[in-house]
Amino acid sequence: MPREIDDAWIEEAIASYRRIEERQASLARALAELEVTVHDPDDLVEVVVDGAGAVRRVVVTGSLDGLTGPQLSRAIQQAITAAHDAAAWARRKVYEETFGDFTALGGAR
Numbered sequence: 001m002p003r004e005i006d007d008a009w010i011e012e013a014i015a016s017y018r019r020i021e022e023r024q025a026s027l028a029r030a031l032a033e034l035e036v037t038v039h040d041p042d043d044l045v046e047v048v049v050d051g052a053g054a055v056r057r058v059v060v061t062g063s064l065d066g067l068t069g070p071q072l073s074r075a076i077q078q079a080i081t082a083a084h085d086a087a088a089w090a091r092r093k094v095y096e097e098t099f100g101d102f103t104a105l106g107g108a109r
Contacts, residue, residue, distance in 0.1 A: 040079040047079040
């Protein structure tokens with residue numbers, strides 16, 4: 001016996017697919033605009049990363065008087081690590097805000 005096609009289910013599937021596409025586009029736009037700024041614990045270095053975690057800018061904000069090369073390197077590394085972690089957190093938050101209330105096919109929106 002041939003299986004019946006449920007037109008209502010197909011229409012809901014198409015609508016659900018379109019909502020997913022719209023949310024994916026919204027997520028992509030939000031991530032493209034995302035920028036995170038972080039400082040090292042001693043406030044010597046500021047690092048700005050984009051939504052993907054790529055470093056956009058590194059700025060020495062503190063005084064370098066009496067600071068050794070290894071100390072500055074450590075401050076830069078700490079700020080970059082913190083910036084990557086903060087960007088990952090921000091990506092998760094944007095994803096949750098975009099898709100958090102999304103329900104599977106057949107469920108209410």
